[in-house]
Amino acid sequence: MKILVVEDNKKLASFLSRALTEEGYVVDVVPDGATAIGQIQSLPYDLVILDWMLPEVDGLSVCRTVRQKGCQVPILMLTARAEVPERIAGLDAGADDYLAKPFDLGELLARVRARGRRGAGGEAxxxxxxxxxxxxxxxxxxxxxxxxxxxxxxxxxxxxxxxxxxxxxxxxxxxxxxxxxxxxxxxxxxxxxxxxxxxxxxxxxxxxxxxxxxxxxxxxxx
Structure with missing residues (x-):
């Protein structure tokens, strides 16, 4: 699986990238929403792990934009906004899954594996x-x-x-x-x-x- 991590917190982005790479995934990291939109449109990803709070273009806007352009890559949204209305907003914007911060790494990896088994975004x-x-x-x-x-x-x-x-x-x-x-x-x-x-x-x-x-x-x- 090829995964794009969109996270502006350098420490968290590095942690996620290292953990996913050690699990055998190919990982790219970008720090902002505008770059993420271009990257998602130009490269074939199997999953996007997307932070909600991003500089300039936030995660919700990234979701809406790529969905409006017809891109169906699976998106797992990470955010500290754990209330039900926020979760609904994220899913309505086009996210496929939602994980609240702080999250357990084991749970995140399990969700990534589950997404991989479904083979969405490309051949398994x-x-x-x-x-x-x-x-x-x-x-x-x-x-x-x-x-x-x-x-x-x-x-x-x-x-x-x-x-x-x-x-x-x-x-x-x-x-x-x-x-x-x-x-x-x-x-x-x-x-x-x-x-x-x-x-x-x-x-x-x-x-x-x-x-x-x-x-x-x-x-x-x-």
Whole structure:
């Protein structure tokens, strides 16, 4: 699943992004409603986690705007406004679910998993050659055989699968999977790719190294 978190509180946004990434999701974060509207319209998300109180354009306005434009991406609204009238207003504006702050992380993750199982916003399973990724259950199989991946390994494979056939730069992987905006000079990506290839066994060549650039996931050439 690819999730957009819209939250202007940097500490909370970082916490949510880290928690969701560790669960194997691909996460983008934006701090305001105007940016969120553009992002939702231009990129395919499976879920938007949206704060109500945002600078300039609030969460209700974001909901109304994207719904008026025909976008049906599922929206989970987070807000300190927990009274019934506010919950009704959020749902009427186009939100699909509602969670009051302060919230329990376990409950939020359970709601995200439930949304993934419904497969709304896109196909629940991504297939690249013999590889199948169930984004809702965060399960990977090769020719029907389960591959045990760590949450970070799954997030890395899921991102490469979403971009299948394209060479994904190492810096992009660091930004999207590790949330690192600069190259720390470590070999963390290479280590994870090596571990994934070992688990892929005979299908290790599914992940191609493009020297000096990054990695590409694609079906094996005949």
């Amino acid at each position: 399973t991504v297939r690249v050659g013999p590889l199948a990724l169930d984004r809702a259950e965060r399960r990977a199989t090769l020719d029907g055989r389960k591959v045990d991946l760590t949450p970070r390994e799954f997030a890395l494979v899921a991102y490469l699968a979403r971009e299948a056939g394209r060479v994904v730069p190492r810096t992009e992987l660091l930004a999207k999977v590790w949330e690192t905006r600069f190259d720390p000079g470590s070999n963390v990506v290479e280590v994870h790719v090596k571990n994934i290839r070992e688990k892929f066994g005979a299908h290790a060549a599914l992940i191609e190294t493009v020297r000096g650039v990054g990695y590409k996931l694609g079906p094996l050439e005949a």
